[in-house]
Amino acid sequence: MSLTATIGDIPRGIPASEAGPAPKRIVVAYGFWIFLLSDVVMFSAFFSAYAVLVHATAGGPTGAQLFNQVSVAIETACLLASSYTCGLMSIAITRHHRLGTYLGAAATFALGLAFLAIELNEFAGMIARDAGPQRSSFLSAFFTLVGCHGLHVTAGLVWLIVMMAQVATRGYAAVVQRRLQCFSLFWHFLDIIWVWLFTVVYLMGVRP
Template sequence: MNMAVEIDVLRPAAPAGASETGPAPKRTVAGFGFWIYLLSDIVMFSALFATYAVLAHATAGGPGGDMLFRQGGVALETALLLASSYTCGLMSMAANSRRRTAFYLGAIVTFALGAAFLALELREFSDLIARGAAPQSSAFLSAFFALVGCHGLHVAVGLVWLAVMGAQVALRGFGGAVDRRLLCFSLFWHALDIVWVAVFTFVYLMGVRT
């Protein structure tokens, strides 16, 4: 009896709010870890935004954003990517409720919208290069292609990731690691939308205004 009392006295008290049921679920840990990755990605995009801000007027005597950017095409790109964020949310809801048909429908529409966005962006790049506004033409264009191209590269990676996730759901179904990867993909895709809204505002709208 005395030994039991001594053990209870020597045992360290649990910190306030600590759980006695063990570590956090894997889904929570995976989401937290992926948020850390997204923060590192945001730091990288912040550096690209800062570079563009410094070099926005370094046109080397060539055309600036007000002469190069076409608002109609960029507005359509923005609408496509924002719509893909909505369908990605529907896809995640379908995955949580284990509705496979609705999941595939949301995944297909999300993929199609993202691919259309990427195709329009590539067409914009090719059009700029055909007009003599290549990345090496000026520091302004180098910064522009680096910032917008980096976002486009992330979209391309997201499309490949989405296709792989569709195959994994078909082979393994929902649950376990597949659910965690779908959560991470959803966070990734929504983060790309937020970055694009910043690109659209800071590069295209303010660039044309300037």
């Protein structure tokens, strides 16, 4: 029996219920996970609204007339690739590898920005064709749902810049590592939301 065991080093063979308080990074990740799930609940409400209103086009354009599958495929590829580079960035952070961290962050940021640019271009094109959010309930629901995801991506990009500034000034302090861990959870979570978006909105929407 050892009296030198510290929090975070849980001896083998002791049940989790008797191992004492969990390490802080686990508690932090759990709290952030709860936030992400509450975000999922919010998105589920927007998804429901979209699914209910998808045929309420008020004589305006339908999804099949508006959506361009090629740009959606490119957006999907950008977001998936940025999720991957975010994972590579987490590995570099584990190893305290500064160049790898910056490269991974730069790739994640560039791919996320490309995604946003394509999405905003699509929005601008729709609004120019008199298919803005005020045209019909279908388009209101569409812009709310997809725009909310776009806002999350924007917030993630700002967060990534802030985190890189913290890495530059404070190095790999424990608190910075925990924040980076939360960021990567957030970024992967956005990709899961996008999977449902392109499935429900774009792929089902272009079917006759």
